[in-house]
Amino acid sequence: MNTIHLACVVGARPNFMKMAPLLRTLQAYPQVNPILIHTGQHYDHNLSDVFFQELGMKRPDIHLEVGSGKHGQQTARVLERFEETLEQGAPGGGAYDRVVVVGDVNSTMAATIAAVKLGVPVAHVEAGLRSFDRTMPEEINRLLTDAICDMLLVSEPSGLENLRREGRPEECLHLVGNVMIDTLRWLLPKAQARDTLDRLELQPKSYVVVTLHRPSNVDQPETLGPLLEVLCEIAADMPVVFPVHPRTAQRIERFGLADRLAACPGLRQLPPMGYLDFLALTSQARAIVTDSGGLQEESTALEIPCLTARFNTERPITVEQGTSTLVGNDPEKLRGGLRSILQGTYKQGKCPELWDGQAAERVATILAGKDGNR
Numbered sequence: 001m002n003t004i005h006l007a008c009v010v011g012a013r014p015n016f017m018k019m020a021p022l023l024r025t026l027q028a029y030p031q032v033n034p035i036l037i038h039t040g041q042h043y044d045h046n047l048s049d050v051f052f053q054e055l056g057m058k059r060p061d062i063h064l065e066v067g068s069g070k071h072g073q074q075t076a077r078v079l080e081r082f083e084e085t086l087e088q089g090a091p092g093g094g095a096y097d098r099v100v101v102v103g104d105v106n107s108t109m110a111a112t113i114a115a116v117k118l119g120v121p122v123a124h125v126e127a128g129l130r131s132f133d134r135t136m137p138e139e140i141n142r143l144l145t146d147a148i149c150d151m152l153l154v155s156e157p158s159g160l161e162n163l164r165r166e167g168r169p170e171e172c173l174h175l176v177g178n179v180m181i182d183t184l185r186w187l188l189p190k191a192q193a194r195d196t197l198d199r200l201e202l203q204p205k206s207y208v209v210v211t212l213h214r215p216s217n218v219d220q221p222e223t224l225g226p227l228l229e230v231l232c233e234i235a236a237d238m239p240v241v242f243p244v245h246p247r248t249a250q251r252i253e254r255f256g257l258a259d260r261l262a263a264c265p266g267l268r269q270l271p272p273m274g275y276l277d278f279l280a281l282t283s284q285a286r287a288i289v290t291d292s293g294g295l296q297e298e299s300t301a302l303e304i305p306c307l308t309a310r311f312n313t314e315r316p317i318t319v320e321q322g323t324s325t326l327v328g329n330d331p332e333k334l335r336g337g338l339r340s341i342l343q344g345t346y347k348q349g350k351c352p353e354l355w356d357g358q359a360a361e362r363v364a365t366i367l368a369g370k371d372g373n374r
């Protein structure tokens, strides 16, 4: 039996919950040897290590330690270091047969380019999503990654349509469902058994969870300021819990908004949270306000109303079938959405097909099959 050496690449927070179920599932495939490679794009304990512990992931076999930087710098560091890693071959001997990347962060794109140039085929988990907004760094990462991968593993039907329109051959496309929701379904009971709400003195269904970190929302004071004002307003009626991403924390400080936020009764700023505490919080919330792609999907799977602070989404199924509504960065729309949630007139969503906790199993079958060989 020939061993299939897989280089499984993660870099930033949203990657970990997508790779974890895949690594767990692959344990049942003795012919597959998954090597876990962390680029180090995220390095803070709260954005990285805590997820490895809580998601039961092995420590990375290889760490590239690229850290933060401008897009070009960060991408270039991954390209250079990952190319070297691939050239060195798998620990214990043998050339890499395939690279597996997930999501749409800079590490995803950079690892793909390095691999394809060396002739190592790449599987992209969460392929085909398109916001059609090329000002988003993630959209560029998605387009470039999908253009050169040969195995495109898709989470929702819009992804298949996009890839077909872009001319990707049918034999490369696989609708597998959502691996991140595998992690959610696996860990939901454990998360809800925690004392997270008690510690934060919150009652189920009586608080709003907020996350904001996209450059389009947080990088300009004239956008971030009014969004934070609405959150302050809501917090007068219902507690608002706001775990603050480091990027957003820096902007709040730099734009002189920290005192205003601190003076806002009912609004609780917290450091970024681990997976379990955060899932405990989101799964029992009355509403979620976010610009995160992952949280749009998680709220749909949890059937919790989600007001998405974006003008577009690469995950249209969360709006068409799920619980999400796009409110842009318009305080009026955000206010209106929240009012409708509090009055009980907000739409009901349903969980998309194949977001059933079995997506990693489908991916593993494809990776381990004849497609998994070079």
Ligand code: UD1
Residues within 6 Å of the ligand: 012, 013, 014, 041, 042, 043, 044, 047, 068, 069, 104, 105, 106, 107, 137, 138, 213, 245, 246, 247, 293
């Ligand atoms: C990245 C992804 C984004 C994803 C997000 C999830 C890209 C282009 N963006 O955005 O798609 O939704 O992760 O969090 O890949 N920082 C820390 N500690 C860390 C890492 C970063 O403090 O461990 C700070 C640094 O100042 C850094 C800034 O956050 O410059 C931004 O980090 P970066 O990885 O470039 O992008 P994110 O905004 O986190």
